[in-house]
Amino acid sequence: MLDNPTWDVDDLIRGLDMPETAVHDALAALADRAMILPSTGRPGELRAVSPQLGLLALLDQAEQRTVAEQAGIQATRASVLARAASRDGHREREEIVRLKGIDEVRDRLSEHARTVAESVMMLTVGRAIPPQIRETGGALSRMALARGVTIRHIYQETLLKDPASCAYAEAMAEYGEESRVMPGAPMRMTLVDRRIALLPSASRAQRGAVEIRSVRLVSALCLLFDLLWEKSVPLSRPADGNPDGLTEQASAILRLLRCGRTDEAIGRQLGLSERTVRRTVADLMKRLDADSRFQAGVEAALRGWI
Numbered sequence: 001m002l003d004n005p006t007w008d009v010d011d012l013i014r015g016l017d018m019p020e021t022a023v024h025d026a027l028a029a030l031a032d033r034a035m036i037l038p039s040t041g042r043p044g045e046l047r048a049v050s051p052q053l054g055l056l057a058l059l060d061q062a063e064q065r066t067v068a069e070q071a072g073i074q075a076t077r078a079s080v081l082a083r084a085a086s087r088d089g090h091r092e093r094e095e096i097v098r099l100k101g102i103d104e105v106r107d108r109l110s111e112h113a114r115t116v117a118e119s120v121m122m123l124t125v126g127r128a129i130p131p132q133i134r135e136t137g138g139a140l141s142r143m144a145l146a147r148g149v150t151i152r153h154i155y156q157e158t159l160l161k162d163p164a165s166c167a168y169a170e171a172m173a174e175y176g177e178e179s180r181v182m183p184g185a186p187m188r189m190t191l192v193d194r195r196i197a198l199l200p201s202a203s204r205a206q207r208g209a210v211e212i213r214s215v216r217l218v219s220a221l222c223l224l225f226d227l228l229w230e231k232s233v234p235l236s237r238p239a240d241g242n243p244d245g246l247t248e249q250a251s252a253i254l255r256l257l258r259c260g261r262t263d264e265a266i267g268r269q270l271g272l273s274e275r276t277v278r279r280t281v282a283d284l285m286k287r288l289d290a291d292s293r294f295q296a297g298v299e300a301a302l303r304g305w306i
Contacts, residue, residue, distance in 0.1 A: 001048035095214040105209045112192045113140035121191040122153045128162035145176045148276030152178045156185045176247035180232035197221045258297025
């Protein structure tokens, strides 16, 4: 229809050598997608819209479907969390919960990666990070980072002497983790939203962890982490890393800013909270010395960031 704008339905049937029903079905599908419209110059006939307009219409429809899917996912997540909370009231009331075995610890960490709201703070010690922990821990951290969660991670200096552990730390820093290094660290721990702490435990029978929910104990561990963070030094990035220091999430937000999207729309499209988007946008505007959101998007494009 684009190549032969004067063709009517009969011409299409003959020119394409297609059955009449197939042509009518195709025209109906194109009309549903706003790819063809009634012709004003030729009443009763149809015209094909320009390729640019047609593609933009398809993208708008795809975006609407994505927004609807994101809303459904968020509703399902809320339902799952509400059900889990109602079934797990006993554990919520306990100040210290013992997690028995590596599998139970991994399941609990996986749950936290999906439910953490704002921050994770980790302290990793030892001579090397085991391969299984690099694989599962990295996947869970990337999941949380993609949702806009802030992760601060302190590595013991001895870990970086192990090539695989060093590569892991550098890769996580590239993905968006805030990473630091210190010579000696007192213990391994993970702090979730400054209200839950996980510490390793071991017995003759098996390794596991304890999950602490006591406000006083968790506050003390958070204070310890903050003090160690101040004494530690930033992890050196590899020379061929992203020169702009942008995460994939920040780049995606910049692209949507340039299109004039609101914080709410960006959050829905990327699956982030509106608070996370606002915080990232404010940081990007400061780095780009931009007075408006749209200017930030344009300036980022001029600098080649997006």
